[in-house]
Each structure stands twice: as C-alpha cells, then as structure tokens.
Amino acid sequence: NNPDPSKGKQEELKRICSEILACFQKSQLQHDSESKSDPTLNVNASTNIDLGADRQLKQLEAQGSYIAGRALDISSMDSHNKKAEKLLSKAAKLDPLNIDAWNALGICIWKRQDVVAARDCFLGSLEQRKNKVALRYLSMVLRKSGTTKEEKVKNLEESLTRAKDAVALDLKDSESWYILGNTYLSRFFAISHNMADLESSLKAYQMSERTAVGRKSSADMYFNRAQIYCYLEKYVEAIGDLEISLALDPTLPSKDKIDEIKTKLKRFSSLIATKGKIKSKKLQKIVHGLNSVEQRPTNDTDASKTPQKEQEIDSIQYLSQGENKGKFLYVKSLIPLSKEPPVSFLAIDKSMNVFALSVYHLNDTILDKVRHERDVLKISDPVLNLIEWDSQKFPLIQIKKPHKFLLNGEISKFLAHAATFSEIKY
Numbered sequence: 221n222n223p224d225p226s227k228g229k230q231e232e233l234k235r236i237c238s239e240i241l242a243c244f245q246k247s248q249l250q251h252d253s254e255s256k257s258d259p260t261l262n263v264n265a266s267t268n269i270d271l272g273a274d275r276q277l278k279q280l281e282a283q284g285s286y287i288a289g290r291a292l293d294i295s296s297m298d299s300h301n302k303k304a305e306k307l308l309s310k311a312a313k314l315d316p317l318n319i320d321a322w323n324a325l326g327i328c329i330w331k332r333q334d335v336v337a338a339r340d341c342f343l344g345s346l347e348q349r350k351n352k353v354a355l356r357y358l359s360m361v362l363r364k365s366g367t368t369k370e371e372k373v374k375n376l377e378e379s380l381t382r383a384k385d386a387v388a389l390d391l392k393d394s395e396s397w398y399i400l401g402n403t404y405l406s407r408f409f410a411i412s413h414n415m416a417d418l419e420s421s422l423k424a425y426q427m428s429e430r431t432a433v434g435r436k437s438s439a440d441m442y443f444n445r446a447q448i449y450c451y452l453e454k455y456v457e458a459i460g461d462l463e464i465s466l467a468l469d470p471t472l473p474s475k476d477k478i479d480e481i482k483t484k485l486k487r488f489s490s491l492i493a494t495k496g497k498i499k500s501k502k503l504q505k506i507v508h509g510l511n512s513v514e515q516r517p518t519n520d521t522d523a524s525k526t527p528q529k530e531q532e533i534d535s536i537q538y539l540s541q542g543e544n545k546g547k548f549l550y551v552k553s554l555i556p557l558s559k560e561p562p563v564s565f566l567a568i569d570k571s572m573n574v575f576a577l578s579v580y581h582l583n584d585t586i587l588d589k590v591r592h593e594r595d596v597l598k599i600s601d602p603v604l605n606l607i608e609w610d611s612q613k614f615p616l617i618q619i620k621k622p623h624k625f626l627l628n629g630e631i632s633k634f635l636a637h638a639a640t641f642s643e644i645k646y
Contacts, residue, residue, distance in 0.1 A: 282314035300331035319345040355386035397428035439469035496554040535571035548600040556587035575615040598626040
C-alpha cells in the first residue's frame, strides 16, 4: 500500500516545526542566562550595542515564530491550529513590519471562520506595505463578509476593487488573475446578473491560465470555469475543463459533474429525437394551435431602443447559428427539461421541429405553469446553437433576455436569477 503523500508532508512539516521551536527555546534560554551573568546584556542597558543586540534577538524570535507557526498552519491543512495562531500572533507583535506574518496570521484565523479578525490582519499587512497576497486574501474575505444585503453588496464591490489592485501590482501573477475571475463570478450571481461580468470572469481565468508559467493553473480555476461554461451551455468546453480539474485534484467533484452533463445531454438528445415520446396526432393538434395564432402588439418594449419591426420565422431551419436579431418564432412547450438555470423546455415550432429551448433569468416555477394545450410562447432574437456530443447533434435555442420570451403575449412574471452552484471554489 502506498502511503498518503499528504500525510507524509504533514509529518515532515511537524518535524521541522519541532526542530525550529527547540532551536529558539534553546536560544531564549541561552540569552536569559547570559543576561543574568553579564549586566551589559541586560535589556535595560543604555548602550546602543546592547539595544541593537536585543533588537536582533527579537527579530530572530519573530522570524522563528513565523516559520514555526506557518509550518504548523500548513501541516494542519484546512483545520485551525491554536498553536499556529499563537506563534503567528507573536511574530506579528514582535515584528509588526513583517507583512508575511500578518498575512499568515490572517489565513490561520480565517480557518476558524472569524472573517472580521482575518480581515483586520490583511488590512494590517497593507498598512505596512501594499502587497498582492494581502489584497487577494482581503478580496476573498470581503466576499464572505456582511449580514445584511446592503453590507454584502458593498463588501462585494470592495472585493472587486481589491482583486483588481492585486492584479495591477503584478500582471503576470496567475493567482491574482484567478481571484479576480472568482470575484467577477460572485458579482454576477449575487448582484449584477450582467453577462459582461461572466465575460470578465472568463477573461481573468484565461489570463490566470496563460500566466501560470511552468506549472498548471489551479484545479479550482478549471472547476469554476467549467461552471460558467455549463451556465452558458457550452458543454464540450465544460467537460474539457472538468477533466483537467479532475486530473489536478481528484478530491474535487469533477467526475460527478462530468457524469451529470453527459446524462443531461443524452436525455435531451433522446427526447428531441423521439419528440418527447408524444404521439403524432397529439403533436399535430398542438402545432395546429400555433397556426391559428395571429401576431398582435405586445408589451415587449425596451425603453432604451427604438422598436424594430420583427420578422416571423415558421421553422428553426431558417435560423442561422448564433443570434438571429429581428426574428421571432411562435412555439409551444411540450415538456419541461431542466430547472437548473437557465430553465429549459422541450419545444416545437410550426413546422414540427422539436428542439431544446433555454430561457435565462426565469424562475423555475414557470415550468409548472406553461401548458402546451393552451399556452403560446413567442421567442424573439433567438440564439441557435447546435450541440454536438458523442456523435449526436441536436438544436438548442437560447433566449438571453427574459423580455424576449412572451407567454401568451405577455412578459413573464416569473423573473428571477438563481445561481448555478452554491459555492465558488477559491
């Protein structure tokens, strides 16, 4: 049986830590003994030489406490270590100019979920000198801070500022780009719901990957980026990133995510191929209801733009891949496909083409409200994608803005924005 390498690393760090502590305890005892036997070494001596020697010893003690505390903290992995915190606190007090001690203390304290105390440590580090490590961790802590909605929004905006500052200090630092990507991702789901933030997150992750010179980007980065690709329904890219994430860190749930995507795509493909397993006569009856629909004015207005005349398309076969601006279709929902955002329907057009229809920023409760017997859906500016996977291909239409999705001529009242995953991997 091969030993767990992480356990071996822990034991080695503990051994080093013990040796460092023993060394400094011996040094302290020797200093105390010399101080008693030689008055010139007393801490109260007034000569510059004595003060200089005492200052050097204090710095050595601070450095030793920092190294020992950091080693203990690392060996404890994700668990909080009281002894490590005590040593790191001592290091910061003995040498308050040491930004590494402040940063390490903040990291250690954060492990006991005290985000306020951890934040103060990173701010203490920044008071000594602006540095990217403190800025990165401060950005992460701020994302976890706040009790009210207003506080959380304010902290998240400051988190983004701190992450940008970290990148500005070193444009070639892969970790800083990664943290910036996470911050944009958090901002998208918690505040903005603006696709521009997702695009900024993807760009930051790309820079993190590009600047990871001589090493792989973190497994968490690939895992997080895969979640964005899933949300955008770029499933091939999502699976690719999850496979890399799995290879770098098998403890992440990447394999489960890959299996979920493949199961989802297989189900979608099968339902589209079999037209939802609905009999032909019933499908014809459903489509007949579409043919009797007359175009009428709707409340689909965008105050920021001049209304444009739309062109009705009877079949998705007349759509181009990508966005089809100025075009619309009347369709009906056959069955709900997925509650995960974006919500998805199995839909049919006037020409009996069956496809997957995804609508962003809608609450999943709408899936239980739409009935194919009576409800007509009007989809404008449809975005057509052809999903290719495992030698299969099926059409997917996305509606990126909810006001482009009309239910019986009305903008849906089921507007919402749900996160695709509960936790961003830091």
